[in-house]
Amino acid sequence: MTTPAIAADTRPWRDADAPPFISIRNITKKFGDATAVDDVSLDIYRGELFCLLGGSGCGKSTLLRMLAGFETPTKGQILIDGQDMATVSADKRPTNMMFQSYALFPHMSVERNVAYGLLREGMSKAEARARALEMLQMVNLEAFARRKPHQLSGGQRQRVALARALVKKPKLLLLDEPLGALDKKLREKTQFELIRIQESLGVTFIVVTHDQDEAMTLATRIGVMSDGVIQQVGEPREIYETPTSRFVADFIGSVNMFEGTVGPAAPDLMRVETADLGAVAVPPVSGLTQGQTVYLALRPERITLTRSAPEGRNDVVRGLVLDMGYVGHLSTYRVRLENGRMITVTQSNRLRDEDPISWDEHIYASWNPAAVRVLTQ
Secondary structure (H helix, E strand, O other): OOOOOOOOOOOOOOOOOOOOEEEEEEEEEEEEEEEEEEEEEEOOOOOOOEEEEOOOOOOOOHHHHHHHHOOOEEEEEEEEEEEOOOOOOHHOOOOEOOOOOOOOOOOOOOOHHHHHHHOOOOHHHHHHHHHHHHHHOOOOOHHHHEEEOHHHHHHHHHHHHHHHHHHHOEEEEEEEEEOOOOOOHHHHHHHHHHHHHHHHHHHHEEEEOHHHOOOOOHHHHEEEHHHHOOEEEOOOOHHHHHOOHHHHHHHHHOOOEEEEEEEEEEEOOEEEEOOOEEEEEEEEOOOOOOOOOOEEEOHHHOEEEOOOOOOOOEEEEEEEEEEEEEOOOOEEEEEEEEEEEEEEEEEEEOOEEEEEOOOOOEEEEEEOOEEEEEEEO
């Protein structure tokens, strides 16, 4: 394998002077009175595996189709490698698109499916065949070159579609829910295959997905979309650990959210008064005023459950375990606090003792101040 296109210590988006490979500037797309994409601006860098993440109807696929040239923006500008795409038709753009359905030709062999686009462009049969076999080797399907699509598994068809999309050596590959048709186990395996192929070729990938786990696994960065707007852009860890809004915190993983008001500040901590948890200590946040409404986001895995009250901890609440779900590597607890509020807690089963906490137990839930994320919107 060649060196990854984006090395861990050379993330270009952290360099204010790095030129973007794709510049999306104030793009809006309307269908009649409905706005699918609303004034989106976004920079994506060469060699990235960028994920557009959001629920159905959020505008992510429409944005992808505008990059491909299948939809025309109502207003705004798209530049790819410095070239304005406004007058460039879909077939002339340095892009290729892989659809969720794969759209393979059922009457053609795997090899002919992959070579089809090259032959349409006038490449000789010998050269097109050689290029197709090279791509099939890349996706570990050279032994299946003469088979028809119906003779392949879902994962194999997905890799044929990927080979066909890459065979023309696009600068940018657009993938619309590429793993959506696969079962959970195969999808997880294929995610790492996709990363390996992308790193080997150095092609920039933009992946549209509604699956948070998929985006977190694949992406160099994620753009979270809702209602046609990019809500936050960041590296997976940044999106999960430091969301900038309640929407992002709730959309990515599971979270317990509490409303409160800003209380007095100390040198190293700030107090937030809440109805559900009482006074909560949190790291200081600049720009807040006393009495201001804020929201506290607390991930379930950052909460600790104990049978006795932990010593030296201020942020402790008492509750009753109502439900417990065992999912192998972890257990999920639904705990009703004394004021009736429900919270969710997850604990690793690797850390559980011989007498784990179970249903109908009175417990104490505690956390460190650093575990709490303070949000203003």
